[in-house]
Amino acid sequence: MKRTRIQVINQQKILDSATHIFSKYGFRGSTIDQIAQMADMSKPNLLYYFKTKKNIYQAVLKRTLNIWLRSLKEWKVTGTPKEILTHYIHRKMEFSRDYPAASRLFANEVMEGAPILNSLFAEESRDIVLENTSIMKGWVKAGLIKNLEPIHIIFMIWAVTQHYADYEIQVFTLTGKSLADEDFFKQAQNNITEILLSGILK
Amino acid sequence: MKRTRIQVINQQKILDSATHIFSKYGFRGSTIDQIAQMADMSKPNLLYYFKTKKNIYQAVLKRTLNIWLRSLKEWKVTGTPKEILTHYIHRKMEFSRDYPAASRLFANEVMEGAPILNSLFAEESRDIVLENTSIMKGWVKAGLIKNLEPIHIIFMIWAVTQHYADYEIQVFTLTGKSLADEDFFKQAQNNITEILLSGILK
Amino acid sequence: MKRTRIQVINQQKILDSATHIFSKYGFRGSTIDQIAQMADMSKPNLLYYFKTKKNIYQAVLKRTLNIWLRSLKEWKVTGTPKEILTHYIHRKMEFSRDYPAASRLFANEVMEGAPILNSLFAEESRDIVLENTSIMKGWVKAGLIKNLEPIHIIFMIWAVTQHYADYEIQVFTLTGKSLADEDFFKQAQNNITEILLSGILK
Amino acid sequence: MKRTRIQVINQQKILDSATHIFSKYGFRGSTIDQIAQMADMSKPNLLYYFKTKKNIYQAVLKRTLNIWLRSLKEWKVTGTPKEILTHYIHRKMEFSRDYPAASRLFANEVMEGAPILNSLFAEESRDIVLENTSIMKGWVKAGLIKNLEPIHIIFMIWAVTQHYADYEIQVFTLTGKSLADEDFFKQAQNNITEILLSGILK
DNA sequence: TATGAATGAGACTTCATTCAT
DNA sequence: TATGAATGAAGTCTCATTCAT
Numbered sequence: 001m002k003r004t005r006i007q008v009i010n011q012q013k014i015l016d017s018a019t020h021i022f023s024k025y026g027f028r029g030s031t032i033d034q035i036a037q038m039a040d041m042s043k044p045n046l047l048y049y050f051k052t053k054k055n056i057y058q059a060v061l062k063r064t065l066n067i068w069l070r071s072l073k074e075w076k077v078t079g080t081p082k083e084i085l086t087h088y089i090h091r092k093m094e095f096s097r098d099y100p101a102a103s104r105l106f107a108n109e110v111m112e113g114a115p116i117l118n119s120l121f122a123e124e125s126r127d128i129v130l131e132n133t134s135i136m137k138g139w140v141k142a143g144l145i146k147n148l149e150p151i152h153i154i155f156m157i158w159a160v161t162q163h164y165a166d167y168e169i170q171v172f173t174l175t176g177k178s179l180a181d182e183d184f185f186k187q188a189q190n191n192i193t194e195i196l197l198s199g200i201l202k
Numbered sequence: 203m204k205r206t207r208i209q210v211i212n213q214q215k216i217l218d219s220a221t222h223i224f225s226k227y228g229f230r231g232s233t234i235d236q237i238a239q240m241a242d243m244s245k246p247n248l249l250y251y252f253k254t255k256k257n258i259y260q261a262v263l264k265r266t267l268n269i270w271l272r273s274l275k276e277w278k279v280t281g282t283p284k285e286i287l288t289h290y291i292h293r294k295m296e297f298s299r300d301y302p303a304a305s306r307l308f309a310n311e312v313m314e315g316a317p318i319l320n321s322l323f324a325e326e327s328r329d330i331v332l333e334n335t336s337i338m339k340g341w342v343k344a345g346l347i348k349n350l351e352p353i354h355i356i357f358m359i360w361a362v363t364q365h366y367a368d369y370e371i372q373v374f375t376l377t378g379k380s381l382a383d384e385d386f387f388k389q390a391q392n393n394i395t396e397i398l399l400s401g402i403l404k
Numbered sequence: 405m406k407r408t409r410i411q412v413i414n415q416q417k418i419l420d421s422a423t424h425i426f427s428k429y430g431f432r433g434s435t436i437d438q439i440a441q442m443a444d445m446s447k448p449n450l451l452y453y454f455k456t457k458k459n460i461y462q463a464v465l466k467r468t469l470n471i472w473l474r475s476l477k478e479w480k481v482t483g484t485p486k487e488i489l490t491h492y493i494h495r496k497m498e499f500s501r502d503y504p505a506a507s508r509l510f511a512n513e514v515m516e517g518a519p520i521l522n523s524l525f526a527e528e529s530r531d532i533v534l535e536n537t538s539i540m541k542g543w544v545k546a547g548l549i550k551n552l553e554p555i556h557i558i559f560m561i562w563a564v565t566q567h568y569a570d571y572e573i574q575v576f577t578l579t580g581k582s583l584a585d586e587d588f589f590k591q592a593q594n595n596i597t598e599i600l601l602s603g604i605l606k
Numbered sequence: 607m608k609r610t611r612i613q614v615i616n617q618q619k620i621l622d623s624a625t626h627i628f629s630k631y632g633f634r635g636s637t638i639d640q641i642a643q644m645a646d647m648s649k650p651n652l653l654y655y656f657k658t659k660k661n662i663y664q665a666v667l668k669r670t671l672n673i674w675l676r677s678l679k680e681w682k683v684t685g686t687p688k689e690i691l692t693h694y695i696h697r698k699m700e701f702s703r704d705y706p707a708a709s710r711l712f713a714n715e716v717m718e719g720a721p722i723l724n725s726l727f728a729e730e731s732r733d734i735v736l737e738n739t740s741i742m743k744g745w746v747k748a749g750l751i752k753n754l755e756p757i758h759i760i761f762m763i764w765a766v767t768q769h770y771a772d773y774e775i776q777v778f779t780l781t782g783k784s785l786a787d788e789d790f791f792k793q794a795q796n797n798i799t800e801i802l803l804s805g806i807l808k
Numbered sequence: 809t810a811t812g813a814a815t816g817a818g819a820c821t822t823c824a825t826t827c828a829t
Numbered sequence: 830t831a832t833g834a835a836t837g838a839a840g841t842c843t844c845a846t847t848c849a850t
Contacts, residue, residue, distance in 0.1 A: 023313070024315060025228055025230050025231065027231065028230070028231030028232075029230030029232075029314075032824065033823075042831070042833085043823095044827095045831050047824085048830070052825080107309065107313065111226060111309065111369075112226055114372070118375060121375065122375050125376070126376065146396070146397075153397070155373065156397060159365030160357075160358050163361030166312075166313060169312050170312050171357065173316075173320060173323065173324050188357075191351055191354035191355070192354065195401030198348075198401050199396070199397030199398060199399075208812085208813075233840060234842090235840075235841095244815055245815090246816080249843090250815095251813095254841080428718055430634075431635065432632075432635030432636075433632045433634030434634075435843085435844065435845085436844075445810090446811050448811055448847085449810050455846095508717050512714075515714065518776070518779075533780055550804075552797050552801065553797050555780065555781060556794055557797070559770070559773075559777065560797075562773075563765045563769030564762050564765045564766060567762075567764070567769075570713065570716075571716050573719060574720070575761065591758070592761075595762075596758065598754065599752075599759070600805060601805075602752075603800070604801055612833085638821090648837085650835075651836070653820085653821070654833090659821090810850100811849100811850090812848105814847080814848075814849100817845090817846105818842105818845105820842080820843095821839100821840080822840075822841095823836105823839085825837090825838105827833105828832100829834100
């Protein structure tokens with residue numbers, strides 16, 4: 001089925017709106033009406049593009065997961081551990097800045113028990129994570145980094161970088177800033193990178 | 203209004219169940235039915251104790267916030283930075299292990315825009331945070347820790363320690379373990395403490 | 405079953421409260437809770453005295469109907485038409501002043517289709533009304549009053565006298581007065597009596 | 607918002623049904639189900655046209671009030687007192703015959719304390735009433751009618767004419783007739799007009 | 809006599825989804 | 830492609846009534 005220009009535009013509008021709504025209220029807490037309104041569409045028209053609420057959610061989740069996985073894959077293959085980790089942390093921070101709603105959508109899905117995501121995610125992410133941890137295990141053996149369990153390094157990096165998106169409101173309440181503020185972004189990125197690197201490297 | 207024994211018991215049952223349900227599905231995504239079923243009660247009977255869904259949510263949130271704030275206040279006043287930070291990180295990890303649902307409830311509320319929490323939270327937490335950051339600023343000036351922005355240190359500690367509760371499913375998918383597993387808990391705690399301390403201390 | 409002192413007191417309290425509530429909201433629109441609260445009693449305790457909501461309503465209605473019928477029976481048997489009618493109108497006005505809620509309760513029941521009242525009322529009132537109209541027919545024949553259909557005279561008297569109770573709020577909105585104000589009561593009574601008498605008498 | 611043909615039809619159906627139900631049971635005693643059933647509609651479909659029960663009630667009340675006010679405004683400006691009053695009484699009687707449910711709806715609202723109506727009514731009716739009473743005061747001064755308080759004349763006319771609608775059931779129980787019966791209507795109208803006019807005019 | 813606790817029935821309302829145009 | 834109209838299912842909440850004490 002060929003997709004006309006307007007189809008593509010409308011589908012994007014829907015997915016963008018859906019990302020925002022679902023990321024705030026989760027799957028069950030969101031309504032098609034909210035999404036339709038945000039996309040400036042009638043509800044039946046929206047359902048013309050995606051048959052059911054679940055379909056929209058799955059499409060949104062798939063798109064988000066791809067972006068998220070892309071940020072995981074931004075793992076440089078060559079270079080020193082310092083270079084590779086710095087690059088990785090920076091990419092994750094940029095992801096949080098550029099797609100905060102995507103990060104929250106992801107968090108929401110995981111907290112609901114990841115009923116949709118789990119199978120997709122397990123398949124697609126395990127390999128990447130395994131690859132990364134095995135690289136780090138090599139670094140440990142080579143004495144390039146401290147004797148740490150790599151999976152916790154991964155979790156720490158994810159946790160810290162995603163925190164600024166997931167808890168954006170709290171960050172804002174306490175600092176008056178968000179990652180959209182370039183100076184604040186730089187400051188956060190520098191502090192995080194500094195601590196993690198000197199905590200991990202020997 | 204006197205509270206009979208059975209009232210106290212039932213209210214606890216309700217709040218416990220509600221914490222679990224709300225922490226999974228957020229306010230809008232949760233139903234009273236789910237909570238009542240988990241508390242092994244009829245829906246009208248549950249509503250006999252808390253007039254509305256919002257009332258339950260507020261009660262749960264208040265209780266959770268108090269636990270959360272208590273973990274914040276576990277900031278030792280005397281000792282070296284190393285002792286104080288170690289103690290703080292450990293307490294936060296224990297909080298994540300002991301009350302994972304509470305942590306997720308909190309995350310959910312924040313991601314929904316913290317419509318209920320915000321005012322309470324702002325008032326009650328700002329002072330504690332300010333106190334902690336000003337202590338750390340003293341450490342920076344005294345040359346005891348690196349020249350970092352204390353608020354990001356706080357955020358990092360929160361992010362990492364809460365991650366194991368908030369993303370419990372993901373952690374489980376990738377490791378087959380959760381903080382309930384004592385060995386895994388120790389391992390995570392050690393790795394996190396190691397990285398953060400050597401990343402922060404001079 | 406002997407009735408203790410407290411039983412009598414409580415039943416009166418309940419009936420009084422019920423009269424007020426039912427007269428405002430009708431049978432279906434009233435709740436036992438409202439009545440219990442007004443009577444300063446717990447709901448189960450109230451139901452100890454009257455098994456069901458309908459029982460309360462019937463008791464209230466019966467009591468009210470008796471008062472209402474009593475005002476009908478205040479039809480003097482001897483005297484000129486002028487004396488008899490004056491006396492009757494005055495008694496009806498006093499009823500509206502003394503029991504405005506009873507009048508409204510009665511109106512409400514009638515407007516709901518009089519599901520409870522109808523049979524009782526039909527039996528008990530028809531005779532009185534017939535008696536009165538036949539007396540008036542005698543007056544017509546004797547040339548003492550104008551050639552009118554007596555039943556409409558009855559209706560007019562009822563309508564006008566009850567109006568000040570049933571539409572009390574409206575009367576108050578437009579005049580700032582109610583029948584509880586003695587001057588206003590006298591004024592209304594005089595005007596009404598004047599018009600009706602000189603309209604009816606030859 | 608454009609209103610399609612079917613919208614107009616359905617809204618009328620709803621308002622007509624709602625008038626009947628609300629006029630019988632009052633606001634709280636009526637259910638949307640009853641109205642929907644009478645309008646031959648599903649409940650959610652009815653709520654598609656009026657978002658809430660209160661909305662329906664307000665719409666119905668507003669429409670009714672307008673009809674009621676219109677009957678008030680049918681006060682001829684020119685003519686003798688006899689002509690003007692006769693015309694006014696006749697119009698009010700026709701209103702009771704043509705819209706008995708509207709009259710009862712109005713009575714119900716007033717007896718509930720007129721929570722919705724009061725402000726609207728006060729504003730819109732006071733002027734008309736004032737105008738009419740001042741005209742009558744002129745008549746008194748000119749010696750055209752008896753020395754009466756005009757507001758009571760107004761109340762009497764309202765009371766008597768509305769009685770046949772508000773107490774329709776009672777009237778039927780005692781006479782076997784209602785205003786829908788043309789002969790009975792004429793008889794009532796004549797008797798009422800006769801009594802009131804000869805009671806008021808000099 | 810009094811009341812805390814419990815519940816089934818039912819009321820208002822929302823919402824995903826379908827139908828017709 | 831778009832939308833007004835319609836609905837069954839489900840969710841929140843109320844209420845008459847009962848039970849246990």
